[in-house]
Amino acid sequence: MTAGTYLDRIVVQHRDAARADRRDADDLMEQARSCPPTRDFRAQLVSVSSLAVIAEVKRRSPSKGDLRADLDPAELARQYESGGAACLSVLTDSEWFGGSASDLQAARSATSLPALRKDFTVDDRDVLDARIMGADCVLLIVAALNDDELTRFCALARDVGLDALVEVHDEAELERALSAGADLVGVNQRDLVTFEVDRARAARLAPVIPAGVVSVAESGIEGPADVARLAEAGYGAVLVGESLVRSTDAAAAVRALVASGH
Secondary structure, three states, X not given: OOOOOHHHHHHHHHHHHHHHXXXXXXXXXXXXXXXXXXXXXXXXXXXXXXXXXXXXXXXXXXXXXXXXXXXXXXXXXXXXXXXXXXEEEEEOOOOXXXXXXXXXXXXXXXXXXXXXXXXXXXOHHHHHHHHHHOOOEEEEEHHHOOHHHHHHHHHHHHHOOOEEEEEEOXXXXXXXXXXXXXXXXXXXXXXXXXOOEOOHHHHHHHHHOOOOOEXXXXXXXXXXXXXXXXXXXXXXXXXXXXXXXXXXXXXXXXXXXXHHOO
């Protein structure tokens, strides 16, 4: 990671919290293994006949501030499902994104869709917490983890029944993700240093993502034209947040994205 990026600051905070966490990991593992079965996140993406839409519940972001003051996670999730979203993504980071475990639980309970816990996983307990709070998939950001952590968290997620969306920003990170056993890879088009979106990034990486690995394009996806371009590049799914959250009709906005992915 480049020193001083927004990701550095967030990850430092999460690692500090993990070091201060005195909960027993064995107890958490026992809780995680006794949870009800998950909804299969990756299989849901694969089952969709066109490019799948992962619709995000997101209150705010470090770059844009508050996105929607009156956000109701359950109602927004219902609109997403009505519009044809394949899966949900829910921010649970509180300090930077205004999210919470209760946001994830409310959104998931309101629909039949699998849900990604969108947060900064830096410790085994974060993976176990995702399972315990009701998530079906956990986010692993390659830029925030070393190889040992990446491999361990992928294996732990599988062990407790979670899928792992492994997020990369370039070819080197993609190689690390694949070496760790990732079968669900997200390509984030947002630069970690400048926070600018590079819409050519997903298209550039698409040809080197192996067959059998489900590819998800993330960030900078604002409308049907973006989705059509990513479908043409070979992506299996897109993760869309800000443009949907800000939309006056989220169901219609999702429907338009789904239609453009055919």
